[in-house]
Amino acid sequence: MIKKYWRWLLILLPVATFLAARFDAPLYSTPVAQVTRVTASASQTETDSNSNEDRLITQRVQARLLNGPGGTIALTNTYTASQALDFPLRVGSQIFVTKIHGQYQLKDDKRDAILLTVAMCLIVLMILVLRRHFWVTLASIVINTAIFLLVVHVDISNQSINAWLIFSGLAIVFTLVTAAFIVGVNRLMLIISGATVAATVLAVALGYAILSLTGYNGVHLETVKYVTQAPQLLFYVQIVVGALGAVLDVAGDIAVSVYPQAIGRRDKFRNGMAVGRAVLGPLIGVLMMIFVAGTFAEAVLWLRNGNAVGQTIEWVMGLGLAQSLISAFGIVLAVPLTSGAMAFVKQVDA
Amino acid sequence: MNAILALGLALLTLLILVQGRYGLVTLISILINLGLMILTVILIAGGFNPVVVSVVVGLMILATTIFMNQAKPDVAGPAFVASLLVMAVFVGLVMLVFYFSQTAGFGNEDGETLEGFSTAIGVSFQQILIATGLMSTLGAIAEAAIAVSAGLATNEIQPGAGQSAMLAEIIGTAINTLFFGFFGGFSALFIWFARLSYSFSQIINNKVFVGELLEVLLAVIAVIMTVPTTAWIVHSRQRRG
Numbered sequence: 001m002i003k004k005y006w007r008w009l010l011i012l013l014p015v016a017t018f019l020a021a022r023f024d025a026p027l028y029s030t031p032v033a034q035v036t037r038v039t040a041s042a043s044q045t046e047t048d049s050n051s052n053e054d055r056l057i058t059q060r061v062q063a064r065l066l067n068g069p070g071g072t073i074a075l076t077n078t079y080t081a082s083q084a085l086d087f088p089l090r091v092g093s094q095i096f097v098t099k100i101h102g103q104y105q106l107k108d109d110k111r112d113a114i115l116l117t118v119a120m121c122l123i124v125l126m127i128l129v130l131r132r133h134f135w136v137t138l139a140s141i142v143i144n145t146a147i148f149l150l151v152v153h154v155d156i157s158n159q160s161i162n163a164w165l166i167f168s169g170l171a172i173v174f175t176l177v178t179a180a181f182i183v184g185v186n187r188l189m190l191i192i193s194g195a196t197v198a199a200t201v202l203a204v205a206l207g208y209a210i211l212s213l214t215g216y217n218g219v220h221l222e223t224v225k226y227v228t229q230a231p232q233l234l235f236y237v238q239i240v241v242g243a244l245g246a247v248l249d250v251a252g253d254i255a256v257s258v259y260p261q262a263i264g265r266r267d268k269f270r271n272g273m274a275v276g277r278a279v280l281g282p283l284i285g286v287l288m289m290i291f292v293a294g295t296f297a298e299a300v301l302w303l304r305n306g307n308a309v310g311q312t313i314e315w316v317m318g319l320g321l322a323q324s325l326i327s328a329f330g331i332v333l334a335v336p337l338t339s340g341a342m343a344f345v346k347q348v349d350a
Numbered sequence: 351m352n353a354i355l356a357l358g359l360a361l362l363t364l365l366i367l368v369q370g371r372y373g374l375v376t377l378i379s380i381l382i383n384l385g386l387m388i389l390t391v392i393l394i395a396g397g398f399n400p401v402v403v404s405v406v407v408g409l410m411i412l413a414t415t416i417f418m419n420q421a422k423p424d425v426a427g428p429a430f431v432a433s434l435l436v437m438a439v440f441v442g443l444v445m446l447v448f449y450f451s452q453t454a455g456f457g458n459e460d461g462e463t464l465e466g467f468s469t470a471i472g473v474s475f476q477q478i479l480i481a482t483g484l485m486s487t488l489g490a491i492a493e494a495a496i497a498v499s500a501g502l503a504t505n506e507i508q509p510g511a512g513q514s515a516m517l518a519e520i521i522g523t524a525i526n527t528l529f530f531g532f533f534g535g536f537s538a539l540f541i542w543f544a545r546l547s548y549s550f551s552q553i554i555n556n557k558v559f560v561g562e563l564l565e566v567l568l569a570v571i572a573v574i575m576t577v578p579t580t581a582w583i584v585h586s587r588q589r590r591g
Contacts, residue, residue: 027551028551046470048468048470048471049468050468050471052468052470052471052472053472054470054471054472056470080469080470081472081474082455082469082470082471082472082473082474082475083454083455083474083475083476084454084455084456084469084470084471084475085455085456085469087452087454093452096555108555108557109452109555109557110555111451111452111453111554111555111556111557111560112551112554112555114447114450114451114560114564115451115554115560115563115564116554118447118564118567118568118571119567121571122567122570122571122574125571125574125575126574129517129521129574129577129578130518130521130522130574131514131518133515133518133521133522136522137518137521137522137525140522140526141525141529144529148533148537148540149540152537152540152541152544153544155541155544156541156544156545174530178526181522182519182522182523182526206360207357210353210356210357210360211353211357213356214351214352214353214356215353216353217351217352217353218352218353218354218355219353219354224538225460225463225538225539226459226538226539226541226542227538228538228541228542228545228546229541234537234538234541237534237537237538238534238535238537238538239534240534241530241533241534241537242530242531242532242533242534242535243530243534244526244530244534245523245526245527245528245529245530245531246527246530246531248523248526248530249523249524249526249527252523253523256519273368276368277368277369277372278420278500279497280368280369280376281376281379281380281415281418281419282415282419282489282492282493282496283493283527284376284380285379285380285383285415285419285489285492285493286489286490286493286527286528286531287489287527287531288380288383288384288489289383289387289411289485289486289487289488289489289490290486290489290528290531290532290535291535292384292387292388292485293387293481293482293485293486294482294486294535296390296391296394296478296481296482296485297455297456297475297478297479297482298463299391299395300391300394300395300471300473300478301464301467301469301471302467303391303392303395304395304468304471304472304473305467305468305471309388309392312391313388317388318354321354321357321384322353322354322357323534325354325357325358325360325361326357328361328380329360329361329364332361332364332365332368333364335368336367336368
């Protein structure tokens with residue numbers, strides 16, 4: 001019975017996760033409340049210096065404390081219709097609050113339930129579609145995340161170790177681990193990793209050379225976000241980590257499709273190049289769209305604040321564009337490098 | 351000389367060295383997509399509804415990515431149809447998730463970016479977020495659809511173990527591409543969290559973190575949906591003729 005219907009039972013997992021996160025308030029030390037009643041008390045129109053019209057809405061909110069002393073509290077929430085920095089409260093919203101001078105105030109939204117529920121939906125979908133390949137894929141993600149967190153920890157706790165060295169090591173470990181999950185621990189894994197590392201190193205070197213020669217003209221390193229250390233370091237770390245998956249994808253595709261073919265060296269190289277040529281365009285597109293779409297909110301903000309299109313592109317998108325172009329170098333370079341390595345390995349085999 | 355232009359010329363050179371004349375087509379397809387993304391931003395800032403703009407432009411981006419990168423019509427056709435189906439479902443999913451996530455606009459960590467700007471600009475950041483979620487995923491949807499359609503067309507694999515292994519591999523590599531692609535941007539934020547010793551509970555409720563991670567999760571969901579959808583469309587076409 002269970003065996004036959006276990007797939008349907010999986011659907012219960014996201015529901016269970018959602019409910020668990022909705023009732024986890026006792027785990028938090030900050031006061032958590034659930035909104036029970038909302039009345040919009042005032043709404044006023046405001047116009048900024050660029051004659052953008054927005055609405056400012058004040059809500060009177062009643063909420064029930066879910067941890068600590070419990071009981072009902074009252075607070076007000078003011079938000080703009082455009083929601084750049086604030087948000088409306090709805091009945092059922094769970095929020096963090098703070099008590100200042102005996103009066104409760106909204107601190108932030110509690111977002112763990114939506115995050116964990118979507119994550120669980122993804123896991124269920126992976127189980128249903130990937131079946132027995134699910135565990136391999138999940139393990140690859142979990143291990144890479146763990147390595148990344150470990151490296152960040154080492155980076156911030158050890159000022160003496162060169163950060164460039166730490167993150168270069170991280171990139172190599174990422175490559176080896178991910179390649180091992182794609183093809184297993186064997187010679188193919190070494191070829192894929194070698195080609196990936198070589199392509200990435202060449203791409204970054206070429207990018208670095210071009211940026212240095214042009215004096216970073218039009219690329220503003222000071223616009224790197226969330227800077228806590230040298231912005232230049234973060235700029236290149238983002239390129240290397242960001243491009244890794246796509247470069248591995250190219251190298252893996254070529255190696256896996258050429259490896260079983262019993263043909264001459266020259267033909268192996270030619271077939272590898274053909275596979276690579278077919279996949280590189282869409283892959284460059286994937287990275288480019290991730291980089292550019294991520295700047296939408298800021299770009300609209302710039303334009304609505306009276307900046308010209310050219311200026312907005314340069315200051316908001318310039319950095320991401322440079323990064324996706326250098327990543328694209330890596331994707332393109334991986335094609336001849338992997339094809340060449342595959343042609344060479346046959347000779348060793350024979 | 352402008353650095354971006356120099357990088358672009360270098361990419362063109364590499365593309366021509368590897369792809370020959372076709373390298374020019376690849377670069378033009380990238381430039382068209384870039385132009386369309388910039389157009390999207392300009393239209394949104396001009397007051398058009400962000401969700402409508404991103405859906406309309408999204409269709410154009412899917413068409414350019416798929417038809418300019420894949421010359422064979424029996425590969426490009428099913429890939430395009432599958433991408434459209436997935437996109438239709440995905441728009442709904444993104445709207446639903448971002449309605450509840452309260453992650454529109456900017457977080458406390460963005461303070462420096464916002465200095466000197468008026469944020470009450472009369473454009474819904476909630477809808478810009480939906481546009482971002484959709485646009486950042488389209489490339490991955492198109493890529494996975496092409497991979498499946500091309501794989502099934504050339505190998506003539508019958509449904510069975512071989513095919514499911516191939517589909518799983520496509521999903522696996524696509525997940526890697528997305529995972530690292532987003533992680534690159536994440537790295538600075540993670541270092542920020544670690545340096546300022548955010549607690550775990552702070553991080554999983556943080557506006558910027560949750561917003562970004564939801565985008566990755568949704569993108570991966572979209573790719574996983576794309577693979578069986580494309581396989582199904584290819585097979586139903588083969589059965590018909």
